[in-house]
Amino acid sequence: MSETTQKRMVLGVTGSIAAYKAAEVASALSKAGILVDVVMTEEAVRFITPLTFTALTHRPVVTGLWEEEQPSRPTHIELADAADLILVAPATANVLAKMAHGLADDALTAILLATQAPVLVAPAMNGKMWSHPATQANAALLQSRGVEMIGPEAGLLACGYEGLGRLWPVAEIVQRCLRILGSGVIGVAGSEVMGG
Ligand SMILES: Cc1cc2nc3c(=O)[nH]c(=O)nc-3n(C[C@H](O)[C@H](O)[C@H](O)COP(=O)(O)O)c2cc1C
Numbered sequence: 001m002s003e004t005t006q007k008r009m010v011l012g013v014t015g016s017i018a019a020y021k022a023a024e025v026a027s028a029l030s031k032a033g034i035l036v037d038v039v040m041t042e043e044a045v046r047f048i049t050p051l052t053f054t055a056l057t058h059r060p061v062v063t064g065l066w067e068e069e070q071p072s073r074p075t076h077i078e079l080a081d082a083a084d085l086i087l088v089a090p091a092t093a094n095v096l097a098k099m100a101h102g103l104a105d106d107a108l109t110a111i112l113l114a115t116q117a118p119v120l121v122a123p124a125m126n127g128k129m130w131s132h133p134a135t136q137a138n139a140a141l142l143q144s145r146g147v148e149m150i151g152p153e154a155g156l157l158a159c160g161y162e163g164l165g166r167l168w169p170v171a172e173i174v175q176r177c178l179r180i181l182g183s184g185v186i187g188v189a190g191s192e193v194m195g196g
Contacts (some may be wrong), residue, residue: 007181008035010083010115012108015043016063018167025089027056030173032183034190037062037079041095058110059088065107069076076107080114086179088112090124092169093135098148099157102140112193116124118180119147127154151177 009029013022021039028055029036039062050061068074080086088095088108093108099121104110112119115123121142130137130152143149167173 006033006035007084007159007183008082009037009177009181010079010086010111010117011036011038011053012086012088012091012095012112013038013040013044014088014090014092014095014108015041015046016092017047017048018043018090018123019047021167023052023056023171024170025087025173026053028170029177030057032174032178034177034181034183035059037083039063039079039111041092041106041108043092044095060076060184062107065110075116076110077136080111080117083115083117084112085118085177086112086174087113087118087120087122087177089122091121092130093123093138095124096121096135096138096142096189099140120150120173120176120180121147122168123165124167125150125152125165126159127161127165130163130165138178148176148180171187193194 013019026036026038036057037059038057045063050063053061064170098109100111100189104113149172152164153168154164154168155166157165
């Protein structure tokens with residue numbers, strides 16, 4: 001696929017226990033022909049290594065604001081401009097709050113503030129964190145500004161509680177991205193989208 005027609009995405013990965021599922025998202029989108037630039041928060045790196053995403057996307061992974069090769073053309077602004085879509089999956093309560101209030105103290109939130117691309121957010125957190133009025137207000141504010149939310153879904157959470165807070169199924173997140181990018185839809189079953 002030529003560089004000029006290839007769709008580009010930023011996949012933002014944050015410090016949720018569901019961060020490992022972002023590897024499947026990155027893999028499926030890359031296999032669908034999307035150029036995926038993964039941007040991780042410092043806390044995301046505690047859950048999954050950048051190496052995993054580099055191997056899956058064949059792209060460098062951004063983990064900080066201060067790794068710029070060319071400070072005159074900062075990577076975060078370049079990625080914000082080049083992306084056809086920004087997906088944050090999983091999105092923590094913390095990153096939703098930062099997005100809602102326009103904070104930009106790391107590469108991911110700086111990109112989110114600088115971009116004009118559509119933004120899709122897949123929250124994942126403990127059910128009480130999700131239902132907290134602060135998180136609900138932040139999510140509503142983001143939606144009122146055009147940010148699209150996918151999930152969370154109800155189920156057994158990693159913290160041991162049942163509740164609303166699980167990351168939306170990976171295959172459906174991938175399909176939503178492909179629809180937004182106009183790249184068609186590939187296999188509904190996880191196996192076809194997610195093959196290793
Ligand atoms: C084991 C563990 C699991 C966590 N899982 C989540 C989670 O699923 N969702 C969430 O919002 N925060 C979760 N947190 C808290 C976040 O990691 C914390 O708020 C962090 O500051 C988020 O940083 P970030 O939004 O910059 O990635 C978890 C923390 C720990 C220690």
